[in-house]
Amino acid sequence: MNREKDMMEVPEGRGFVQTMDRRDFLKLTGSGLLVLCSVDPLLGQSAPVAATQRGATDFNSFLHIGADGRVTCLVGKVELGQGVMTSLPQLAAEELGVSLASVDIVMGDTDLCPTDRGTFGSLSIRMLGPTLRAAAAEARAVLVQMAAEQLKLPITDLEVRNGVVSSKSAPSKHISYGELTAGKRIERRLDGQAVLKKVGAFTIMGQSAPRRDALEKVTGKAKYAGDIAPSGALYACILRPPSHGAKLLRADTSSAEALPGVRVVRDGELIAVLHPHRDEATRALALIKAMYSPSPSRLTHETIFEHLKKVAPEARATGSRGSLADGEKAAAQIVEQTYLKGYVAHAPIETHSAIAMVEQGKVTVWAGTQTPFPLKTQIARALNIAPEKVRVITPYVGGGFGGKSASMQGIEAARLAMATGKPVRVVWSREEEFFFDTFDPAAVIQIRAGLDAAKRIVFWDNTIIGAGERGSALFYDVPNHRTAVRGGWNGNPADMHPFAVGPWRAPGANANVFARESHMDVLAAKAGMDPVEFRLRNLTDARMRRVLEAAAKNFGWSPKPAPSGRGFGVACGDDAGTYVATMAEVKVDKSTGKIQVVRVLCAQDMGIVVNPEGAAQQMEGCITMGLGYTLSEEVQFKDGVVLDTNFGTYDLPRFSGVPRIETVILDSPDLAPQGGGEPAIVTTGAVLANAVFDAVGARVVQLPMTPARVKSAMKG
Amino acid sequence: MRVISFSLNGVDRKLTVDETRTLLWVLRDDLGLTGTKFGCGESVCGACTVLLNNEAVRACATPMSAVEGKRVVTIEGLAHDEHLHPVQEAFVKHLGFQCGFCTSGMIMGAHALLLKNPKPTRSQIINEMEPHLCRCGAHVRIVQAIESASAVIAGGAR
Ligand code: FES
Ligand code: FES
Numbered sequence: 001m002n003r004e005k006d007m008m009e010v011p012e013g014r015g016f017v018q019t020m021d022r023r024d025f026l027k028l029t030g031s032g033l034l035v036l037c038s039v040d041p042l043l044g045q046s047a048p049v050a051a052t053q054r055g056a057t058d059f060n061s062f063l064h065i066g067a068d069g070r071v072t073c074l075v076g077k078v079e080l081g082q083g084v085m086t087s088l089p090q091l092a093a094e095e096l097g098v099s100l101a102s103v104d105i106v107m108g109d110t111d112l113c114p115t116d117r118g119t120f121g122s123l124s125i126r127m128l129g130p131t132l133r134a135a136a137a138e139a140r141a142v143l144v145q146m147a148a149e150q151l152k153l154p155i156t157d158l159e160v161r162n163g164v165v166s167s168k169s170a171p172s173k174h175i176s177y178g179e180l181t182a183g184k185r186i187e188r189r190l191d192g193q194a195v196l197k198k199v200g201a202f203t204i205m206g207q208s209a210p211r212r213d214a215l216e217k218v219t220g221k222a223k224y225a226g227d228i229a230p231s232g233a234l235y236a237c238i239l240r241p242p243s244h245g246a247k248l249l250r251a252d253t254s255s256a257e258a259l260p261g262v263r264v265v266r267d268g269e270l271i272a273v274l275h276p277h278r279d280e281a282t283r284a285l286a287l288i289k290a291m292y293s294p295s296p297s298r299l300t301h302e303t304i305f306e307h308l309k310k311v312a313p314e315a316r317a318t319g320s321r322g323s324l325a326d327g328e329k330a331a332a333q334i335v336e337q338t339y340l341k342g343y344v345a346h347a348p349i350e351t352h353s354a355i356a357m358v359e360q361g362k363v364t365v366w367a368g369t370q371t372p373f374p375l376k377t378q379i380a381r382a383l384n385i386a387p388e389k390v391r392v393i394t395p396y397v398g399g400g401f402g403g404k405s406a407s408m409q410g411i412e413a414a415r416l417a418m419a420t421g422k423p424v425r426v427v428w429s430r431e432e433e434f435f436f437d438t439f440d441p442a443a444v445i446q447i448r449a450g451l452d453a454a455k456r457i458v459f460w461d462n463t464i465i466g467a468g469e470r471g472s473a474l475f476y477d478v479p480n481h482r483t484a485v486r487g488g489w490n491g492n493p494a495d496m497h498p499f500a501v502g503p504w505r506a507p508g509a510n511a512n513v514f515a516r517e518s519h520m521d522v523l524a525a526k527a528g529m530d531p532v533e534f535r536l537r538n539l540t541d542a543r544m545r546r547v548l549e550a551a552a553k554n555f556g557w558s559p560k561p562a563p564s565g566r567g568f569g570v571a572c573g574d575d576a577g578t579y580v581a582t583m584a585e586v587k588v589d590k591s592t593g594k595i596q597v598v599r600v601l602c603a604q605d606m607g608i609v610v611n612p613e614g615a616a617q618q619m620e621g622c623i624t625m626g627l628g629y630t631l632s633e634e635v636q637f638k639d640g641v642v643l644d645t646n647f648g649t650y651d652l653p654r655f656s657g658v659p660r661i662e663t664v665i666l667d668s669p670d671l672a673p674q675g676g677g678e679p680a681i682v683t684t685g686a687v688l689a690n691a692v693f694d695a696v697g698a699r700v701v702q703l704p705m706t707p708a709r710v711k712s713a714m715k716g
Numbered sequence: 717m718r719v720i721s722f723s724l725n726g727v728d729r730k731l732t733v734d735e736t737r738t739l740l741w742v743l744r745d746d747l748g749l750t751g752t753k754f755g756c757g758e759s760v761c762g763a764c765t766v767l768l769n770n771e772a773v774r775a776c777a778t779p780m781s782a783v784e785g786k787r788v789v790t791i792e793g794l795a796h797d798e799h800l801h802p803v804q805e806a807f808v809k810h811l812g813f814q815c816g817f818c819t820s821g822m823i824m825g826a827h828a829l830l831l832k833n834p835k836p837t838r839s840q841i842i843n844e845m846e847p848h849l850c851r852c853g854a855h856v857r858i859v860q861a862i863e864s865a866s867a868v869i870a871g872g873a874r
Binding site for chain 2: 080081082083210211213214215216217218219220221222223224226227229235276277278279280347348349350351396397398399401427429430613617620621622623624625646647648652653654655656658661
């Protein structure tokens with residue numbers, strides 16, 4: 001499938017991120033056909049029987065068809081930029097047999113949408129998608145059945161086009177969905193029997209439907225949490241400690257309070273300065289004289305790796321096969337290497353923002369969050385009120401990448417709104433964003449592996465500290481292996497990291513794939529083989545072979561053992577059900593150690609593709625974002641202080657560093673749609689490390705590959 | 717406090733404000749123009765880019781005193797009578813955005829570039845846009861969008 005396919009010209013359906021209120025909603029769903037569906041988050045498929053027994057609130061999406069023929073999907077997912085506001089309606093429109101323009105979507109509103117755990121893990125299309133499709137297929141079946149009764153025709157004689165059911169033999173006999181549902185209230189629960197359309201019959205899925213958020217985003221009209229402005233709203237700037245672990249001893253707020261229009265609120269440990277203008281609130285905050293105890297932490301971004309090795313929890317085996325001892329015996333060559341990666345920030349351009357308002361005992365919070373429903377529960381708990389008294393609305397979110405799974409700012413805004421009786425907005429500064437970010441954890445990954453005389457991998461012993469298991473499973477043929485994990489992005493002992501860590505786009509997989517695919521190249525070099533041929537020799541997984549071969553063909557890879565001087569690299573990975581193979585070309589300035597990435601090509605098998613242009617956009621975004629953790633991004637800290645407070649020292653990828661990017665999406669009609677928001681990022685570290693090795697013969701084993709690290713690797 | 721007179725999106729305005737306050741927050745909080753975004757507050761992300769007398773400036777680092785007597789154009793002032801500006805149109809066509817949070821600043825930065833140089837080379841585009849950050853990684857398409865807007869503008873469509 002070629003991503004250059006022209007965009008389909010379709011008038012837009014609407015996407016509501018915040019404009020519908022409860023009354024509109026009741027009016028909307030008061031009549032018509034409502035399909036409730038449930039998805040088991042663990043199985044990733046609809047679990048109809050269990051769902052019907054779990055009671056009326058336990059479903060994950062609604063699909064509603066109104067008397068005007070308009071279709072509304074209500075989902076708890078949010079639009080972070082990944083494009084689900086556009087692709088989810090495509091699924092519904094396809095299965096229902098209606099035009100895309102007649103499908104609206106309401107997202108991330110806890111009063112209107114069914115409960116959802118959050119928008120992360122590339123789950124929207126992969127997990128919610130099948131449910132939504134099934135709901136739409138079920139609705140179509142119900143409507144066709146009703147049409148058959150009304151038209152007195154057999155179902156086999158009926159077909160659906162653009163929301164109209166008509167007779168194949170006598171096309172003048174027809175009835176629209178709107179006419180069928182008018183004045184009725186029909187409620188259906190998905191029973192799992194719905195029959196989905198086959199790929200060959202798709203007319204809407206598989207097309208690059210234009211993004212619904214485009215017009216609002218290019219005109220500045222798109223509203224994010226910080227843009228919602230109820231009258232009388234105050235900004236809150238909150239007093240923050242200088243370091244993690246520091247405790248507030250005393251605070252003198254008198255000079256801040258003396259400023260005109262400033263109000264200071266103390267609610268337990270929370271001290272905030274409020275003013276209608278954010279810049280004036282910021283100025284007042286600077287006037288607070290606060291004393292803190294020093295942080296007990298003595299760690300730095302350099303000493304952290306030794307610390308992790310010491311304090312990480314006991315190893316937990318996540319995969320094993322055969323016997324490592326047998327493998328060692330069979331090995332002709334053994335290579336052992338430790339790979340390191342520092343902490344990486346999420347750094348969305350929109351900082352954590354929220355606004356909270358209390359009206360008649362009900363708290364409404366607009367928040368830039370990936371988890372509106374968990375946030376609702378947290379707010380209710382913090383305020384000690386019933387969850388029904390809290391509504392979280394998620395407008396457009398200015399990037400998340402896992403970092404907005406934690407939404408402390410929403411709780412802060414709610415507490416301060418409660419305390420003042422006024423609408424209160426909290427918009428974190430960039431410094432607060434760096435301080436409270438739940439970083440991608442630093443990792444230490446050890447791999448010891450051996451080759452037999454035939455250059456086949458005979459054992460693989462992998463110990464992962466900090467990164468968890470995602471991305472570490474072996475798709476290569478290895479008869480004897482063991483993978484053990486000591487800590488991941490959650491569930492760690494309290495003293496493991498000096499600050500919060502959390503999920504970061506394909507959590508842990510970036511570190512694990514960097515280590516595995518670097519080590520594959522180390523082995524290939526040991527074997528004196530071309531890195532692609534070496535992988536293929538050790539790979540029977542047909543799906544991965546196909547992806548790798550597609551990458552090689554499109555890239556124009558010709559076999560040569562590394563270092564060939566060409567600066568070519570390869571890496572394979574699997575994530576969220578999707579397989580990727582990435583190839584890159586780099587130039588290395590030998591005097592400075594600076595890497596310039598010339599070209600990156602990524603081939604991907606993601607099953608059925610819902611929106612090819614959207615999928616390519618996600619792949620490009622992954623590759624571009626991946627340049628950061630690979631080349632320049634590493635959080636610097638010392639004694640509990642996060643030294644990076646803004647983008648002046650913390651280097652995100654920029655225009656000059658972005659290479660030519662090519663994406664190849666393989667035709668894969670027999671596999672349901674898989675994840676698209678994360679897979680293509682996991683290979684970036686290794687593909688570039690391998691390309692650097694191919695260019696200059698230096699193996700960089702620590703991310704990011706800063707010029708200094710490249711130079712020191714070149715010295716050997 | 718001082719009266720500041722300036723033109724905002726083609727309309728003359730007089731505001732009584734503390735002239736040390738920044739244009740960014742005056743636009744957002746006092747004037748309700750929320751299309752201009754806050755991303756860093758220190759002139760290092762480009763999200764707050766607006767035009768001051770046709771030059772791209774960072775609104776977060778522009779005190780109101782510097783606005784006196786000048787022409788300010790924000791993202792809200794770019795489309796005319798429901799017609800998108802060619803730069804906006806190109807961003808839609810090439811999908812030069814994902815989350816959209818950097819987009820206002822990107823579009824204003826690109827617009828300023830094309831005003832002074834309607835036919836920039838690729839490397840001039842990259843140079844000019846270098847200070848603008850996009851965390852979603854829409855860079856490749858943003859460059860394509862600017863090239864295509866340049867072709868339209870230099871081609872005399874507007
Ligand atoms: S907010 Fe002004 S440059 Fe970042
Ligand atoms: S589109 Fe999200 S930051 Fe650029």
